Amino acid sequence: MRLVKRFIVAVLMLLVLLAALAGTFAYTHKPCYDGEKYLPKLMGEVQVYYDSYGIPHIYAENEKDAFRALGYVHAQDRLWQMELLRRIGKGGLSELFGKDLIRTDQFFMALGIDEASERAVGASDADNPSVQLTQAYLDGINRFIEEGPTPVEFYLTGIDKEPFVLKDVYNVIGYMAFSFAMAHKTDPLLTRIREKLGPRYLQDLPIHSDTGTVWLKNHRGKPVGNTGENDMVAGIFETLQKYHIPQFEGSNSWVLGPEKTQTGQVIFANDPHIGFSQPSVWYEAHVSTPTYEKYGFHLAGVPFPILGHDRRMAYGMTMFENDDVDFYYEETHPTDTAQYRSGQGWKPYEWVSRTIKVKDSGRVDFSFKRTERGPVLNGIADQIEGERPISMWWVYTQEENKVMDALYGMGHAQDIDGFRSALVDIHAPGLNIMYGDAEGNVAWWATAKLYHIPDSVNTKLVYEGANVLPAGKRYLNFSQNPHAVNPPSNYVYSANNQPDSIAGMLYPGYYLPENRARRIVQLLEAKNDWDKEAVGRMLNDVASPVDTEVLADLLGRVDHEGLDEDQLGLLARLKVWKGEYELDSEEATFFHKWVYVLLKDVFEDELGDAMFEELQETHLIKRTIAPLIADPESIWWDDVRTQGHRETSREIVNTAFVKAFGSLRESLGPDPLKWTWDRVHTLEHGHPIGQVAALRPFFNVGPFPVVGSREVINNMFFPYSDDGRYKVSSGPSTRRIIDFSDVGDSWSILPTGQSGNPFSEHYDDQAQMYIEGRFRKMMIDRPEIEASSKSQLIFKNHE
Template sequence: MVRIRALTTPDQGAGDTGPGTRGNDRMATLFRWLLRLASTAIVLAVIAVALVYYLAARSLPEYDKTLAVDGIGAEIEIVRDNSAVPHIFAESDTDAFFGLGYAHAQDRLWQMILMRRTVQGRLSEVFGQRTLETDILLRRLDLYTLATRSVAAQEPQALGALRAYSAGVNARIAEINDQSLGRGAPEFFVFDAPIAPWQPADSIALVKLMALQLSGQFRDEILRARASLQLPDPDRLADILPDIPGDGTAALPSYASLVPDARMPRFAAAPERDDPLSPVPRRGLAGASNVWAAAPERSAGGGTLLANDPHLGLTAPSTWYLARLQLQEGGVIGGTIPGIPAVMLGRSQSLAWGITSSYLDDQDLHLEELNPDDPQQYRTPDGWARFTTRRSIIEIKDEAPVTVTLRWTENGPVLPGRRFGLDRITPSGHVMSLSWTALSPQDTSLSGALRLMRAQSVNEALGATGLYIAPSQMLSVIDADHIGLKLVGAMPRRDRAMQGQGRLPSPGWIAANRWQGMFPDTANPEWIDPAGGIVGNTNNKIVDRAFPDHVSFDWGDSQRVTRWTQLMQGRQVHTRDSFVEAQLDTVSPAARTLLPLIGRDLWYTGEAAPEGTPERQRQRALDLLANWNGEMNEHMPEPLIYAAWLRALQDRLIRDEIGPLADEFDRVEPLFIERVFRDVDGAGAWCDVVRSVATESCTDIARMSLDDALLWIVEHYGTALESLRWGDAHQALHRHAVLGEVPVLRYFVNIRQNTSGGDFTLQRGVSSAQEPDPFLNVHAATYRGVYDFADPDSSVFISSTGQSGHFLSRHYDDLGTLWRRGEYVPMSLDEDLARAASIGVTRLEAR
């Protein structure tokens, strides 16, 4: 038997340990300290999160309370119904507007202050270098100064409402400061900046900001000028920038011929980066909407009907804030914009009104020639004149301030040459100025909106529209017996000899190119009680007048109106529900028109291809599309295949012809595709790839484009075409303007929803057209309302997010859930109903 004896060294005693044991002790000690540190870090993190939550939650508004305030004559009650819609009851109109200002500031203070900073050109004080170009543009337009000058032009009643509203906003700001209510909104902790008191000029300025957000005519001029330099053939220019069918378009000179002796810059393309804080929309996102109305003889209930859904960029929170005010003339309820003391669309007991973007051409660009001997002068019809100038200092967070010299000509402000591609169409020795109706220092648009709220009949409402300046809108109104539709807003008077006809920048030193004042309001197109009993607008062409009485050459839609006409004329009489059905209709007339054209030589052709080959994938896609009715339903695969095909097709058609400029044509234009595949005026020439030896046919391009689209789909969604869902790609993204791109936080502040519809459906959802999510829904109906005067309190409305701008509030997105499902909330002026469903009553008492 072999015994193994433990070996020891002389200095090892009974209580000693070896090196391995000592190492284990050190590891254990290290582990204990790491555990303690980790535990401490976790505890500190929990404390930090709890502290942040506590501070953020402090700014959640309390709806059930009593507060003593200065500036009111008697008690005001703000009753929040179960959707957090405030019903404001007061003994005077001025007190009612005070209550609206207070309610807006309770729920949307950050939104209001952000919009005010935008129009003032003061974003960089908070956001730094990122927003400098936006600030420079707004300073050059000088909208806030013009708003300040417009205060004195308001009607006395409107001025009283503006002052009372401002006092209401300031009462909430004072309450936040006095009671340490978390600075009023969580964003103020992240972007610390002092809040100045609200003033009447601030509200007028926000109306001008809205005009900027809804105006796209000057960018269309820039694009047309750039395209004309690339496409000297006027027929090809007419293809890619098609006129809406109908007479009235006159021949245009080439852009280069307008300044024949000037050296034009070399063409280059560098599309601007999208910034949620920029108030200037990309092409195709300047504004849209639907509105239609039915007379009693076309209504099943015997009362008038009106439906309205204005389309704006999707944001969190929404642009709109639902509210009801009890005025001396009666109750008014509908959509308001925080910062503006008016129900912009909605109804009273006697009247309902809705708006759409009119696409009136209310902007013109002018080339201004600089004096080569004195660049402080520019050419006019009467010789050289000095610019009107003013220096403006822009403060920038964490950087030195920037001083900008603002310049104005007789035509308008000089625009920054680096923005919007202006440097690619401005010859050397020239600058570009802008004429625009919103640049009026006597802007009474807000007075018009407030007078409209008090109108009791269609005639009285349309009589108030002479006060509207900008933004121009199509206004539809109904009372119990009558319906009407009118273009409202100042309409520029142009000389018949104007060179660019408002479609191209024109030399500002030629008298015929300058505006000749404004048309009287009576010249604006108007329809009252038409024989057919239906009026409406989907941003379509409304008149067929020759220039200069044409209203516009560029309209927002040529497709939705065809579907709307079918739905309106498909019934003898309508109901509230049939109007709702039309608002939510997702059939694309563009798809129904274009698919038979582009696929006519591809359907059911060729032999069956082996599984797994591109040919087989193409055949499966064509089989699906052949049996599709054009409905852009979120649960179907066909809308995604169709949309990807059209996007790839247009890019293939134009890129070899216009190169990088194709990036500016990122939205499918159905009229262009139709012209090409019908070979209108030789438009089929776009199908041939000019840089290839072979002559490609339109069928070749259609087939190759479908393969491109399917390859893109496979890379993003896999090979199972039948399993595709349009809603997965067409998600509505309601993005928070400043926190929406912050890691982690964006999941709390942004709202994403799968949605139906598309660019050309009545339930409109415009795609972003930008990678990596080109079909993201970014522009849609942010408000829907349907008003039935057979039973006014059965009227309904909805907004796209919720009433609160606070992402910790349950009312941040609760209405958005209904909006996504196509549901509405009651739009009642019944006081008892509002109180019965109340979630809180705020009482403001005179101090």
């Protein structure tokens, strides 16, 4: 017995020791929000006040000092995220996660992001203010790397901390540009559909612009006030989602002019839709110097905010969704396979060799071919099938990269004209830049390097023969980009929908369906006394006018004969459903199950399992649902597996209804009243390390039942699946409201928290607020900040 007691005591002492060690590790590895730090190269003292949500408010006497401090505080909260994002574009994920990422690294290396970054750095001018401030920011990051605690993820992946350089910043921007490029998912797939089924099947898909939908309207306006006049890769994306690497998906924004608000001042709203991850994509920081002030939202490793505001202006973005990627069938020489046909005759393929570092496996060498148009993707991108070489031209890697100059110019602009002039330098990714200011101006500009495309060329297919664009493009002047400045509607908005023409041509793209745009216009047109609270409710709106129309089409084809009492009761409730995605809605659950079963029955017989899954990864499937269901004569309705019988839309709709009902009865129980949305629609913020089951509770945040749905304003997107469980993968990455009648009381929210350090109290302290649709204050007035600050970090230029 005495030995047993001694053993128990020893075990207890060991547990206490382990707990003490764990507590010590956690304490010494969490961010430092209080005290003094030495930061080399400072010209003066920098004061950083942290508010109750861990947002740093940085005060310095000059911009370089401010950006050095920004780099330090950003790194201590988000160094792991910085490390992850700088690796994607250069093909460095296998070193973190092992051999499963080799194909992903090969693809990104072939894209040429790292090479484009190298060229951009080589062309940069050390005296350029944007370069100098970026270098100051990098100095701050690297100081933290030298003296700060190592994030726990570095221990778990077995990598060492390494200094950040200017090229890393461009690689982060390059990855952001790639994640916008929907052409990778769409064009090769549509080409294979045409080759497998024939052009008739493409005619019944909404590939081209639909003039019957809600479009963004252009308007060449004159600013008011004293500002003057205003002149293929489904597997790759799946892998990125698996490791919870954020991808840019869509967005909402609207800016209300003085005539639309209670106070007669502009109100600005924005909620970019990005893949959910932990940490969330944006890092908030308020930077103030005698010559510069901005409350901004930063990407990891990028010094200048992509979303920002001050007392004069506010800006944000949505995705333009323009087509900036072209695929080409290359013609190989009939007798010399080392050559291809170029615009100037036969040329030798360029062979490029690369080496990938792989965790626990050493190094892997691989090679790929390249033409004057770009890399040949055969053997690199899984969706490129067959032996015919297909190359890819991408405006981001082909043209001069001045995106950092644009971000600097946007943040330092003094008025609407200065702001607009900075946008010319954004060649890719294509963005809708939204703008509002204290002078009463509201504006929207589509920013991208657009090029002339003849009507005879179909940009959604791999180019060959007569359907081809030259590798050397004829670019449009920026004034020909879609835009609206102070339009007669007294507001501007964007929901990634189709823009109108301003240059006598439409702009090919991968635009989202009109669903969110219709709802935004519907709400904005009905009201001229908007205030901040009403805008906040609108950002959390979960109603879909399009889904109710789709449902009406479906209900009109249902045969009631033979249905049981529960099925008839559900149909009765569906008839009065308002398309609102609240947690207690069983109608929402059934609607999406019905639509998914219907899509599967309509497309899978022609496409097969793999191509149907690829189709679901595109924006095209979102655009297809409403017009397909409204068109009972579409060729897609027929089930080609049944010989001698052509199915009608009514047959398919009824079959899908019965299947969906039976599936939900099996998975959620016999009572349809209990098939509520909260049981199937959930959000979990995943961390790459959270894939390990034992570490998931420590790194991941959630899951939470969540309101909203696909293509409502509160756009909680989820992929369809056979099990009927809708795990949200992307949505509002922040919700922001800036009211120029009281800029100091502007609002925002992050999906989880400000810090990416799991030992920080700010790792997930906004998660519940976000789920509930609440906001917190973005303070910008120094007396209020100092009075309410929980802690103060001071940077000095001497030990």
